[in-house]
């Protein structure tokens with residue numbers, strides 16, 4: 001238990017003893033504190049306006065030509081979602097709803113399951129950009 005939680009535990013104990021002994025109203029309901037990292041989007045991720053700019057900035061320079069995966073506007077979606085990876089078939093580049101089954105997620109999240117990490121040229125995606133792509137895949141990789 002961390003230092004900051006101690007006073008709460010103390011007050012809770014007093015509460016249980018003072019209230020709990022006089023009346024029997026069943027177990028107390030203590031809600032879990034909601035901890036959200038600020039800046040992590042909880043809303044719908046849009047492919048066209050949020051995911052594509054990341055691909056354009058970090059990936060497009062090599063993808064059309066590399067891995068026969070064209071990330072140009074208009075064709076990127078059809079090159080990604082439910083498409084077997086050229087180098088890792090039958091694994092799919094993106095499996096809607098399942099980042100851990102998606103080759104692309106492994107390659108951008110420093111996993112060693114599918115060869116080179118992306119991008120392989122010494123540039124990196126920010127945590128926010130990674131979160132955007134992960135959320136988009138988890139939300140069903142929609143063409144929205």
Ligand code: HEC
Nearest residue numbers: 058059062066067085086087088104115116118119120121
């Ligand atoms: C400097 C060039 C370069 C950049 C930038 C780059 N890639 Fe790649 N990518 C490659 C090469 C080369 C391959 C083929 C070798 C391999 O599979 O690791 C590849 C393969 C892939 C594959 C596997 C394709 C398949 O079907 O086998 C995926 C998925 C991928 N890249 C995603 C990305 C993403 C997402 C980005 C941007 C975050 C990115 N790449 C940026 C060079 C690049």
